[in-house]
Amino acid sequence: MKLKEDLQNKFSFALNSLKGSPIRSFDAYASQFENVIKLTLGEPDFDTAEIIKLSVKKSLDNNRTHYSLNSGVLELRQAVAKSIMEKYNVKYSENEVIVTVGASAAIEHTISAISNPGDTILVVTPYFTLYSGCSYLNNCNVGYIDTLNTGFKLTPELFEEEYKKYKNVKAIVLNYPNNPSGVSYTKEELKKLAEVFKKYSIFVISDEIYADISYNYKHTSLVELIPEQTILITGLSKSHAMTGWRVGFVIGPEEAIKKITVYHMFTVSGIPTFIQDASIDALESNESKAYTENMIKTYTERKNYLIPELEKLGFEIPNVDGAFYIFAKIPEKYRNLKSLDFCKFLVEKAKVAIIPGNAFGEKYDEYVRISYATSLENLNEFVNRIKKVI
Numbered sequence: 001m002k003l004k005e006d007l008q009n010k011f012s013f014a015l016n017s018l019k020g021s022p023i024r025s026f027d028a029y030a031s032q033f034e035n036v037i038k039l040t041l042g043e044p045d046f047d048t049a050e051i052i053k054l055s056v057k058k059s060l061d062n063n064r065t066h067y068s069l070n071s072g073v074l075e076l077r078q079a080v081a082k083s084i085m086e087k088y089n090v091k092y093s094e095n096e097v098i099v100t101v102g103a104s105a106a107i108e109h110t111i112s113a114i115s116n117p118g119d120t121i122l123v124v125t126p127y128f129t130l131y132s133g134c135s136y137l138n139n140c141n142v143g144y145i146d147t148l149n150t151g152f153k154l155t156p157e158l159f160e161e162e163y164k165k166y167k168n169v170k171a172i173v174l175n176y177p178n179n180p181s182g183v184s185y186t187k188e189e190l191k192k193l194a195e196v197f198k199k200y201s202i203f204v205i206s207d208e209i210y211a212d213i214s215y216n217y218k219h220t221s222l223v224e225l226i227p228e229q230t231i232l233i234t235g236l237s238k239s240h241a242m243t244g245w246r247v248g249f250v251i252g253p254e255e256a257i258k259k260i261t262v263y264h265m266f267t268v269s270g271i272p273t274f275i276q277d278a279s280i281d282a283l284e285s286n287e288s289k290a291y292t293e294n295m296i297k298t299y300t301e302r303k304n305y306l307i308p309e310l311e312k313l314g315f316e317i318p319n320v321d322g323a324f325y326i327f328a329k330i331p332e333k334y335r336n337l338k339s340l341d342f343c344k345f346l347v348e349k350a351k352v353a354i355i356p357g358n359a360f361g362e363k364y365d366e367y368v369r370i371s372y373a374t375s376l377e378n379l380n381e382f383v384n385r386i387k388k389v390i
């Protein structure tokens with residue numbers, strides 16, 4: 001079907017500044033080759049725990065097939081508030097939680113609800129591309145804060161320096177444990193950041209979707225330190241191997257949640273009721289908690305195997321504190337290739353696929369992201385294949 005000729009240039013100008021996901025497009029490129037080991041996508045290789053699958057079946061049998069409240073099933077919002085209390089000792093009411101279509105919609109609703117055209121959204125890089133995409137769709141400017149020289153971490157000094165460069169700063173988006181670097185922040189580091197954020201009239205959008213997958217120290221949430229400024233983004237996709245279920249949460253002060261709920265109402269108006277029912281079991285059942293613990297144990301084993309192997313091959317790797325990614329500096333001999341060409345070389349010659357670093361910010365062209373959400377057997381074969389070509 002062809003679109004009417006004179007409608008072809010009638011789309012939102014904001015769309016012109018967006019390209020598709022560079023991660024998906026490299027994955028699609030690699031998929032053209034046969035027998036490639038792909039460590040490309042940010043998705044647990046585990047299936048969802050049995051208890052959660054049983055729960056959704058039960059909910060369907062109980063005909064929980066009708067609309068839910070716009071902001072989400074009450075008992076799920078209560079369960080989310082309870083889990084935040086248990087993890088971070090911060091009290092939220094069920095009216096301070098919205099259930100969204102994955103963390104993706106949580107990010108989109110939040111950015112849309114707080115921004116006006118011409119506002120600046122600061123994004124700490126390397127970063128997950130949705131933050132800039134949603135900002136551009138709202139006709140905002142994006143101020144990228146590059147952390148190449150600070151170990152992939154925002155520091156108070158860096159923040160103050162960068163903040164001064166922009167007008168109308170409305171928010172800063174921070175993601176830790178970070179996709180793609182796996183780097184996180186200690187409580188002391190966050191306290192110092194919180195002190196400086198407090199000085200400014202900005203929202204702090206804290207994407208902590210990987211919080212439960214933390215290896216080296218207990219995750220501290222920004223809601224423990226500056227709850228009055230923080231909009232917390234989280235969800236079940238990564239911690240509960242539930243990417244396809246599309247369950248995310250926005251948590252924040254009631255006035256902010258009321259505004260974001262309006263956005264949610266006019267775009268989504270409530271995710272499927274039976275999925276929300278099962279999400280309560282995901283958060284509360286002991287079986288589900290044990291399942292998550294086992295996933296973390298498995299990721300730890302894989303990480304502990306992969307990092308030294310990659311270092312032996314000449315990759316430089318920052319401290320991995322969480323998530324299931326390694327953001328490795330390309331071995332010196334290949335750095336002149338740039339990340340896309342290096343990754344293409346690996347697909348063609350070694351039959352392994354990883355993501356070029358420039359998918360996470362233009363400064364990261366000497367890096368690659370490797371996802372270890374795959375079996376030890378695959379990781380072993382991945383290492384052997386690379387060894388043969390570099």
Ligand SMILES: Cc1ncc(COP(=O)(O)O)c(C=O)c1O
Nearest residue numbers: 042102103104128179209235237
């Ligand atoms: C940092 C980060 N935030 C948000 C998301 C989106 O999560 P969801 O699948 O729940 O929409 C991802 C997914 O890769 C992510 O890495």
